[in-house]
Amino acid sequence: MNHYRELRRALARRLGPRALIHLEGGRSVPRNFDVDYVFRQNSDFLYLTGVEEPGCHLVLEPKSGREILFVPRVDSHHRVWEGHVPSPAEAKTLFGVDRVMYADELKKVLGRRAVAPKARLRDALDELRAIKSEGELALMRRANEVSGAAHRAVMAATRPGMREYEIQAVFEAECMKAGMRHLAYPSIVAAGVNGAVLHYRRNDAVLRAGELLLIDAGAELKGYAADITRTFPADGKFSRRQRDVYQIVLETQKDCIQAARPGVVSADLHVRSMRRIAEGLKSLGILRGETDGLVEGGAVRLFYPHGLTHMLGLDVHDTTGGKKRKMPNPTKVPVRFVAKLEPGFVITMEPGIYFIDALLRDPALRRKHKTSVDFAKVESFLDFGGVRIEDDIVIRPEGPPLNLTSVPKEIAEVEAACAR
Ligand SMILES: [Mn+2]
CATH class of the missing domain: 3.40.350.10 (Creatinase/prolidase N-terminal domain)
Structure with missing residues (x-):
């Protein structure tokens, strides 16, 4: 009250x-x-x-x-x-x-x-609304706890052969059992190649052995959203290739979380994440050339076409803070959310790597990026889908942010949470 x-x-x-x-x-x-x-x-x-x-x-x-x-x-x-x-x-x-x-x-x-x-x-x-009060943070912490427990339940319950909507039902039942009867947004439950559809909503395909499952889902409490994504293997064990891609996304996410401090511009963090992902894709032999060129020339965006972060609150893509906070984008990459981080901001951290047919098979894009991308190598990844890892964090006056999300994300933790 x-x-x-x-x-x-x-x-x-x-x-x-x-x-x-x-x-x-x-x-x-x-x-x-x-x-x-x-x-x-x-x-x-x-x-x-x-x-x-x-x-x-x-x-x-x-x-x-x-x-x-x-x-x-x-x-x-x-x-x-x-x-x-x-x-x-x-x-x-x-x-x-x-x-x-x-x-x-x-x-x-x-x-x-x-x-x-x-x-x-x-x-x-x-x-x-951009700066969350203690009362608001308490609600957001609780929405994240319940959503996190639901994500863990999903990891434990998922088996090859299940339909995406059956997995969705596990998530949503857990939230409801905990008293959260509303979701913050329609759940994205994407098996295999569907993980490369950024706003996938059909949720009706069968999850097969050997595939990854990407689930982006969160409950809301008194309107306050949780927005969490995890990606894990259908059969509980990452393959070599899945592990390689996953590890790049995970390291990128952890690096950007610890760098999220007051005064840092969100767009600079986005560029930071693009550089990490470019370097990771270079190590896999998918990209080649100077990292700066890959970031500014747009080759990385073929594999990571969305933002790193957005504000979170009563709207899942919450207000960016009003006219007073508007500022020019200091980077050379197009990004929608440009703001200097302040204590009390709650934002997501959600890098990803995807193999999106519609981008990677586009003849014009192939021509444009032919020196930066090994398209022959890319062909072998077109059945991969995508990896996204998303946590919700609170910017603090000093030091690293407070992470509201507690769901396994290290490879060993994820495999343990999926153990049969
Ligand atoms: Mn999000």
Whole structure:
């Protein structure tokens, strides 16, 4: 309760005493006749209230310190079908807001008074949401613990012959059993070559012996996301080739995690990861030439085409921190998330190596990178799929970040977690 009140006060302070803040929560969206999509509250509304019910509003009046939560007025028909909905009196204790009214009274309260322009409110929220409070970190730590346990359960339960969705069911059942009924994003459960499809969503193929399984999945708690990826062998033992590629990704990830400190620019970390991966692929004989050229010329991107990191919070790709934090990309590689890391940022660390048919068989790309890439060697990897390892970390004022994710990732640990 207190943590939400503190966040509301911080927003009020930021917008000044003359502002009148009105925030509308999410509304139910119909899926088809009499059926709504599973409701997920608007992230800003969750940030300020923790209220997970649809149809609510929040009004803050910084000058008087007044806070009013508006809840929908429901009739007896609604109660018959949907059950009890908290009354204003109940909502007051439930959500720790001084005053609760019905949503149909909103107009009466706002009258003709001007509310803070949307862009100003947006920016203030983005600035605040970038730095996680202790209360938020506690929720994120818990979402990560439960998701981590679910990843370990998946390693223990997976066998060749299972469908990807059966493995998905293991993950999601573990989260639900621990009380987390919502996922932070649709689970990616990708066997073999599907691991090279970055946003794979079909999850219906059979996992075969000798293949890797890549699972990118996380639960959310009060809206706060965990975003974790692990890649492990279907039969519990890495092959020589799988081990070689995996080790490059793992070393890259560990190196970038320890380098994530306040003041470091996220884009520089991305370049750091590209260099590590370029060197690893050189050691496998897949890439050749100067590392700088491989990074700046784009050859590495054929095998590692996504970002190293993104902000994490109430959105799985969370706000990048508002206008004040915008800065030019200091590197020569295109990257979407460019920010100086600050204490209290929660970010992911997720390098990967993939053998993506659509890129590696593209004639124009083959011509462009023919001196940097041994395409004959690449052919023998087109059945490989991909490896990604992703943890969630908190930037601390000093020293290395706090890693929220505790799931086996060293080769020996992964094999032990997969032991039959
Ligand atoms: Mn991620």
